[in-house]
Amino acid sequence: MHEGTKYKIERFCKDSLLHLFLIAVAVTCIFPLLWMVGSALKTQQTVFSDMSIIPRHPLWSNFYHAWTKGNFGIYFLNSIFYTVTVVFGIVVVSSLAAFAFSRLQFPGKNVIFYMFLIAMMIPLPGSFVPLYVLMTKLHLVNTRIGYILCMINVGLSFSIYLLKTFFDKMPHALEDASRIDGCSKLGIWWHVALPLARPAIAVIVIFNSLNVWNEYILATLIFSSKSLMPLQRGLMIFQGTHITEYPLLMAGMAITTLPIILVYLLMQKHIIKGITAGTIVG
Numbered sequence: 001m002h003e004g005t006k007y008k009i010e011r012f013c014k015d016s017l018l019h020l021f022l023i024a025v026a027v028t029c030i031f032p033l034l035w036m037v038g039s040a041l042k043t044q045q046t047v048f049s050d051m052s053i054i055p056r057h058p059l060w061s062n063f064y065h066a067w068t069k070g071n072f073g074i075y076f077l078n079s080i081f082y083t084v085t086v087v088f089g090i091v092v093v094s095s096l097a098a099f100a101f102s103r104l105q106f107p108g109k110n111v112i113f114y115m116f117l118i119a120m121m122i123p124l125p126g127s128f129v130p131l132y133v134l135m136t137k138l139h140l141v142n143t144r145i146g147y148i149l150c151m152i153n154v155g156l157s158f159s160i161y162l163l164k165t166f167f168d169k170m171p172h173a174l175e176d177a178s179r180i181d182g183c184s185k186l187g188i189w190w191h192v193a194l195p196l197a198r199p200a201i202a203v204i205v206i207f208n209s210l211n212v213w214n215e216y217i218l219a220t221l222i223f224s225s226k227s228l229m230p231l232q233r234g235l236m237i238f239q240g241t242h243i244t245e246y247p248l249l250m251a252g253m254a255i256t257t258l259p260i261i262l263v264y265l266l267m268q269k270h271i272i273k274g275i276t277a278g279t280i281v282g
Helices: 003-040 061-069 072-103 109-119 124-137 144-168 172-180 185-196 198-213 217-222 231-241 246-267 269-279
Strands: none
Touching: 003 061, 003 246, 061 072, 061 246, 072 109, 072 144, 072 185, 072 198, 072 231, 072 246, 109 144, 124 144, 124 217, 144 185, 144 198, 144 217, 172 185, 185 198, 198 246, 217 231, 231 246
């Protein structure tokens, strides 16, 4: 057999096995979501007897009842507000800090940066006691601003590290040209550094949006008022009330899941682009 033909056959077999494996992994990830949405469209009587993914007569009213009975409207708006505010704060603070670590010289720069890296190794529950004590002394427990500040703090370390890798690769010629044009340090950050770091910013937005949207433990610690709780905390309250009403429970879970899935699908191309662009050394 010709060497070229043998190589093509081996490559085809390897690619086929790889694609089959990836398809199997994708199915195991997608099937629970489809089952959740399908169960949300069934009745209490057919949720276990009807094995079809999508029922013939979908009951869309389950979503309405879950939205009204579970007060998902308030929780949904709270989660949107927290997600937008926290992600915006993380992007602004982390980009300024990363730009300073990358392009400025000041005493203790490396020590402070390594402290941020070390903070990435500490799990969130490990900081609950000092965090709660600090929030209590600042009178920020059961307040929106307290929760927002805590969540911004959670996402800073990774965001600073990722953005610094982009700013380190920024050509000094661009910075010098900006100074000649009259740009200040903040002007260079705004007009030069941020546009170059768009892929990294997209990654930061996606990952931190997922973290804030799915956050539950910190919200349970900080909030005692139901009107301030995010969607995941509201889902647990709804689950405790309607634990045996499976279609309503699945509808509530679908409401909490679908928005962030849509955001991920719209921005997924930026994830690999941003991560690889941040790791390639030019």
